[in-house]
Amino acid sequence: MDARGTAGLLFLREEEIRLAMELLFYGYRDFTAGPDAILEELGMGRAHHRVLYFVGRHPGITVSELLAILAITKQSLGRVLKPLVDGGYVTQTQGRSDRRQRLLALTAKGEALERRLFERQRETLARAFREAGGPAVEGFRKVMLGIMGPEARARIGSRMAGTAPRPAGKVA
Known part of the structure; x- marks a missing residue:
């Protein structure tokens, strides 16, 4: 196998790791650019987006x-x-059961904003997933899981079942 093939991945050189770091940086920067512009209009930032996202994903979260x-x-x-x-x-x-707990949920206004932010990022991911194809999407998931710590993997892992990538062109 060539140096960039599977065998070569076992012994990644510093330059390959640095390239991966740049890909993560530029990918995240561009992935968040659309929502950042929407949030800026509202006087909000990425921290607000993260709260909206997770409260929307987990209504009633403490x-x-x-x-x-x-x-x-x-x-x-x-x-x-x-x-x-x-x-x-x-x-x-x-x-x-515990009145000290504060349960969080999105209002209709919050749901609309979260949906607007999600749609911007959905378009980006759907395009990238379509272009990359199913095996690459599965590889992406494996790499991202490998980067995460055990707590994040445990949170995500239960939702990973049944999320096999669809054939190219089938991503919504």
Whole structure:
């Protein structure tokens, strides 16, 4: 096998690792550019986007669970959550069994914004997945799982079943 084939991947050179780091940087920069522009119009940033995304994915998520996912301090979350609540994007309710818990959910306004942000990124991923094809999408997932720590892998792993890539041209 050639140096770039499967056997060569076992002994990645520094330059290949640096290239991978650049690909991650530029990919993330361009992946977030569309949502960043929308958020900037609203006086928000990526931290707001992350909260909207995870609250939207997990309606009724507790503040503690969100803190664990985002790996930020309660104070940092408070700075991001307050404008989302005050702006009518997120609601907070008390937990049923533990009244100290705060359960978070998106309002209709929050759902609309999260959907708008998602659509911008969905277009980017769908195009990239179509162009790369199923085996590359599966490889991408494996690499991303390999980069994540065990806690993130555990959170994502349960949702990975049944997400085999579709043939090229079938990504929605």
